[in-house]
Amino acid sequence: MLNLNDLHVFVQVVNHGGFAAAGRALGVPKSTLSKRLHELEKTIGVRLIQRTSRSFAVTEIGRDFHRHAAAMLIEAEAAEHVIKGRLAEPSGTVRITASLPIAQFRLAPLLPRLAMNYPKIRLMLDVSDRMVDMVQEGYDIAIRNHFAPLPDTDLVQRRIHYDPAWLVASADYLQKKGMPSGPEEANGLDGIMASSSDGVWRLRDAEGAAVEVTPSPRFIANETVALREAARAGLGVACLAGSFCAPLIETGALVRLLPDWAGPGASTTLLMPHRRGQLPSVRVVADFLIRELSQPPGRADLLNPD
Template sequence: MIDFNEYYYFAHVVESGGITQASKCLNQPKSKLSKRISELERRLGVRLIQRTSRQFAVTDLGEEVYTHAKKMLAEARAAERVIKARLCDESGTIRVMSSAQIARACLAKVLPHFLQRFPQIQVQLDVLNGPTDLTHRMSDLFLVAHDRELGDSSMIQRRIAVEPSLMVASRPYLAGRPAIAAPAELSAHSLLGLAEPCAKPRWEILHRRTGEQVAVTLDAQLASSDVLALAAAAREGAGIAALPASACAEDIRAGRLVHVLPEWTAGSTTISVLLPSREGVLPGVRALFKHCIEHFPAAMAAAEERYPERLPINANIDASSLEPCCHDL
């Protein structure tokens, strides 16, 4: 196993012209430097330095090793300069993982403003398979839509918005069927449920005016963790779906979907922004984290305003006052 410290000490000894001078420059005992050079020679099986009490000379092989060791030190110093530069300003590439509905519906309005503010930053955006798919720790930041707690995690989490889920269906699906007047009548219909794998879909139906609550566990004909896929299925007449308001408001406004039981909501969806760790957060990532907290709720509200009936998206949520699900930054 390569010990790069050996090359570090060897390069300094050669540059200093001897162990004594290198000891003074590095503030290290001469015995330590001599031992590390001997260990390097023993591991390589060659003599790098000819040294006696009166003479210090680098062998031919030692000169070749020194050439490479010097390049290693130069690259290490260059790496440190890159890190120090990144720690001083907002620049570089930020890797973001996002739920599909957030990536398509809202980030188009959030990221352009951020990139205009920070032109030295590049963002690489990938889509999460589901709200619990937070294993891609190589990502710098996560934006997740979820209808339940994400569970115990070492990640830094901040809730930035909460929106209701609306029950919707296409006009062709509803045509010729009796009007739906109460939640109990939903059981006679084909239902499209939003659910994680191996979890049974469940709608927590809430009356928006009286606060009456009805819990409905669905025997869904179609269940998926992909909100946009369920929205597409609902538009094609597959049944009644419960979708986050921002994912269906435009379809309702355009008449592609009808708001079923408009006095009721089917639970809510929370939007959270997460960081993998509290430590080592680069300025650019920290800037995007704060930008999402400040601008994401307004972007959701703007999308919701296209629907004539004002939907209760919590766009004015005070993120700084929320109890974090995991840890706060």
């Protein structure tokens, strides 16, 4: 049976790129770390790190061993936290990644409340529209909005919310152009489009019937708030997420066209690596986000001050 402490030493030495840096981080002399690594290599019978007084390089088998050793330590940490989590409140750092719209309109009002409820949890939010490698980059939770299904990976996926798209315009615009009574009457209306390649809006009703509406492009922007504000200003009709428009519809700033029809919506999904998701601090944060994000956003979350 391998010594778990020796695995910890090896992982820390690799993570810090050398014995001296690992020794400083752990508060242990580098000679002690070197000795423990030598004992580990002797036990398993292979060289994990090639080192001289001037060089330090992890061997190919050492890289493979590091990946599994790091996973084993996470499992051990999770096992320890299962017990501690019964006796004490969750603690530690939880790293979250999310795209800009989710961070601005959903997480911004939620995370401070979560941090106040759990003062021993340290939250780190990284806002990025790129698809990160959660395992390699060390993220505990990712929140993603997506139209197509996410790739089938080893990550835990929890679908939180589905938000269909609505056709919306200002009351002034509809007073000038007239309210269409059906999809065919919406053809040719001024379109506020997310892309110059968008030519039609594909809509479905509750029975699954499908239609296409062809607007006349009037304004193009690849940013959701800009599209919403253009519709609010009376430039034309936009096809936007229903929850994003609902508060303005309540105030009368926007009006929904063809309320029996909706466009393809966006799903909100929470993702976690299997092992990290077992830590009590990560579990608490994930449960909170799943519960809160499954609710429609409030008006204060979505409306910008006038």
